[in-house]
Amino acid sequence: MRDAIVKCEIKNKLRQHKILLQNYRLCLAIILGLIALTPMYAQSGVQGSSTVSFQNEKLSEVLMQLSKTSKLNFSYDANDPVFETRISYVYKEESIQKVLDNILSNTGLVHKQIGNQIVLFQANESIINDLQTESQEEVKTEANDEIIVTEFDIPAIEMDYRLDTIFLKDTVFRVDTIRVIDTVFIEQQKPEKPVQTKIKEIPVDYFQEGMERDKGWAMDIFAAPLLSDFSVVKDQKSFSLRSFSLGIDAMKLLNRWNILFGLRLTQFNQRFTQQYSSSEGGFFDTDTIDAYYTVINTDTAWYYVTDSSWIPLETREYSYEKTNTLGYLELNVSASFDVYKSPKMRLYLKAGGQLSMLIYKNGIAIPGDDQAEGTDFDDLDFNEVNYSFLLGAGLKYKLADKVDFNSELYYAGYLNSLIPDYPIDTKFNAIGLKLGLVFYF
Numbered sequence: 280m281r282d283a284i285v286k287c288e289i290k291n292k293l294r295q296h297k298i299l300l301q302n303y304r305l306c307l308a309i310i311l312g313l314i315a316l317t318p319m320y321a322q323s324g325v326q327g328s329s330t331v332s333f334q335n336e337k338l339s340e341v342l343m344q345l346s347k348t349s350k351l352n353f354s355y356d357a358n359d360p361v362f363e364t365r366i367s368y369v370y371k372e373e374s375i376q377k378v379l380d381n382i383l384s385n386t387g388l389v390h391k392q393i394g395n396q397i398v399l400f401q402a403n404e405s406i407i408n409d410l411q412t413e414s415q416e417e418v419k420t421e422a423n424d425e426i427i428v429t430e431f432d433i434p435a436i437e438m439d440y441r442l443d444t445i446f447l448k449d450t451v452f453r454v455d456t457i458r459v460i461d462t463v464f465i466e467q468q469k470p471e472k473p474v475q476t477k478i479k480e481i482p483v484d485y486f487q488e489g490m491e492r493d494k495g496w497a498m499d500i501f502a503a504p505l506l507s508d509f510s511v512v513k514d515q516k517s518f519s520l521r522s523f524s525l526g527i528d529a530m531k532l533l534n535r536w537n538i539l540f541g542l543r544l545t546q547f548n549q550r551f552t553q554q555y556s557s558s559e560g561g562f563f564d565t566d567t568i569d570a571y572y573t574v575i576n577t578d579t580a581w582y583y584v585t586d587s588s589w590i591p592l593e594t595r596e597y598s599y600e601k602t603n604t605l606g607y608l609e610l611n612v613s614a615s616f617d618v619y620k621s622p623k624m625r626l627y628l629k630a631g632g633q634l635s636m637l638i639y640k641n642g643i644a645i646p647g648d649d650q651a652e653g654t655d656f657d658d659l660d661f662n663e664v665n666y667s668f669l670l671g672a673g674l675k676y677k678l679a680d681k682v683d684f685n686s687e688l689y690y691a692g693y694l695n696s697l698i699p700d701y702p703i704d705t706k707f708n709a710i711g712l713k714l715g716l717v718f719y720f
Contacts, residue, residue: 332369338362341382342399349375351392355399361386491681491719492532492625499528499539499685501715509547509707511603511644511697516704521548521602524711526609532719535617539631543609547707553599553645553653564588599653603642605661605697607635613669625675625683633691635665646702659698667693675717687713 333341339362342353355362366382379390379397391398505522526543569584613631620626640661643653671689678684689711697705 334367334369335365336367338364338366338382338386341366341368345375345378350395351375352396353399354396355388359401361388492683493534495532495720497530497532497537497717497719499530499715499717501526501528501685501687501713503689503711503713505545505547505709505711507547507707507709509603509605509697509709510549510551511642511646511701511703511705512549512551512553513645513647513703515549515551515553518710519549521550522546522709524609524713530717535620537615537617537627539611539613539615539629541609541611541613543607543611545607545609545635545709547605547607547709549603549642551599551601551603599643599645601643603644603656604640605637605642606639607665608638609633609635611669615673623677627673627675629669629671629673629687629689631669633667633669635667635693637661637663637665644698644701661698662695665693665695665697667691671713673713678716681719683717683719685713685715685717689713 333344336344339357342355342362345351346353364386368378368382370378370381375397376392383390383399387402388399389402391400503524503526504520505524506518506520507522508516508518509522510516522545524543524545526541528539528541531538565585565587567583567585570581572579572581574580611631611633613629615627615629617625617627640656642656644656644659645653669689669691671687673685673687673689675683675685691709691711693707693709695706697707
């Protein structure tokens with residue numbers, strides 16, 4: 280029993296020694312690994328910090344300034360055009376590694392630090408071989424729990440870099456100036472101009488106000504209420520102020536004379552009220568009002584006083600209250616003459632002719648007693664074209680340099696009947712008061 284206890288204690292001590300040896304082995308491996316990695320971190324670490332400030336400078340010049348401030352050397356291909364890139368950067372108390380990362384971020388360059396040397400190269404090139412480290416560790420443990428370290432290699436660092444900087448500068452100046460001056464004077468006697476006996480007529484007199492109204496073109500835009508006796512209803516022919524005209528005139532100005540070409544829309548209206556009755560057939564109804572007699576000898580003669588009245592068999596009552604309408608599209612040509620003119624006002628007389636084309640109609644015609652019932656306009660044969668003459672007098676008053684107010688009182692006499700072979704006369708007349716504006720060009 281005691282021997283068993285002693286053996287157990289020996290085994291426990293051996294196990295503790297074994298664990299302790301394993302811990303020693305692990306610590307030794309960590310220490311050796313740190314020793315191997317120490318040179319690598321010493322070369323790739325930050326060499327210090329600096330204050331950087333440059334504006335719109337070439338990358339090559341920026342690297343020269345960084346080399347002075349950081350005490351580091353830079354190696355790069357000076358023929359690469361990327362080093363002509365303009366750089367602007369301002370930052371304080373920043374490591375040289377971070378500064379390089381920022382200024383090279385858009386150039387496609389990367390950098391490697393080897394000791395006191397920083398190499399710049401394109402990202403797809405390999406100028407510096409990657410550091411290679413190899414370590415091997417073999418630990419053999421025998422049955423008696425002894426630890427033997429047979430081999431431990433520290434990684435080696437190989438460095439291969441190249442410095443190549445070439446500056447080329449060539450400036451050529453060339454100045455060449457040639458002046459040729461040659462002056463030739465040729466004088467020729469000019470023939471004397473004949474003395475003009477007549478002053479040329481100026482189309483527009485710019486020295487007298489309002490002379491632009493004597494030459495050129497003008498346009499008149501107007502509206503005119505009309506007093507007309509248009510009627511196709513019996514016993515209803517009279518003048519009424521229910522019609523109107525809208526139009527535009529183009530005027531050719533020839534001193535005091537004006538030639539006008541116009542286009543108008545004219546509508547004639549007649550408002551009428553008609554009430555009457557019509558009867559057909561009938562008979563006389565006789566009534567005896569009084570009777571008396573006379574006795575002659577033995578004869579008696581009776582006399583009667585009678586009254587008779589006509590009783591129609593059929594009676595019709597008619598009542599109309601309607602507005603008859605005719606619409607014309609009118610083309611006219613006229614001429615006017617300024618009988619008086621001043622810088623502000625002109626008075627003129629006008630005469631011309633007009634062609635009217637019927638474009639719409641609506642209403643009822645009542646020709647006479649023999650046709651008691653009215654006839655719709657659509658059932659009547661109206662003249663599609665009517666001719667008329669124009670007479671008028673007007674006044675133009677200047678409102679602005681090229682604008683006049685125009686008022687004109689005119690008479691239009693229509694020469695054709697509205698409806699051929701109509702029982703009543705359908706010729707009509709109109710008196711209009713034109714109000715508008717005249718624009719000069």
